[in-house]
Amino acid sequence: MNVNLGTNLFVLLVIVGVAVATYQDALSRGWDGGSAILMAIGVCFGPLVFFPIYLFNKNKPTRRKIALAVSRSIARQSRESDKDITIDALEIAREIGVSKPEIVRELLYQSEAQGELPTGVRII
Incomplete structure (x- = not known):
């Protein structure tokens, strides 16, 4: 027993x-x-x-939040000038409340590999 x-x-x-x-x-x-x-x-x-x-x-809600934050960042940079567009993973992580920016960076690289990001966007 x-x-x-x-x-x-x-x-x-x-x-x-x-x-x-x-x-x-x-x-x-x-x-x-x-x-x-x-x-x-x-x-x-x-x-x-x-x-x-x-x-x-487990990655789906984060992907949605990242996509929205990236869209806002691209739109903001597009209005400012005709310079190269850079996506800062640390800035996106802070904006969406993710404690580990490396997760955001990995998901951004996956999105880039799948052609989900515009051509010429640089991830830092």
């Missing part, structure tokens, strides 16, 4: 740990707090369903 209790407690602690890690990862990727909490609750109560869903969708 004690072995089952110990095993159940261990599994429960692992699931709660994964839910907390999911919440923290979602926040660091730019998810809003409510969405991160809902996903963590889903992972806690249905880990076999919600954790794979999170892994598949």
Whole structure:
């Protein structure tokens, strides 16, 4: 009987740990707090369903926010002059509230590779 209790407690602690890690990862990727909490609750109560869903969708909200911020930056730079357009990943990360600019930079490079950014845009 004690072995089952110990095993159940261990599994429960692992699931709660994964839910907390999911919440923290979602926040660091730019998810809003409510969405991160809902996903963590889903992972806690249905880990076999919600954790794979999170892994598949974890970059999507950040991509949307980055795309909007990049569009604003390009529009602002286009109005200012005819110079080369530069996208600063650190500036975009601050604007959308992502704590790790390297995530934003990686997503920008992916967008550039997929042809989603205008030609000649420089990422710094």
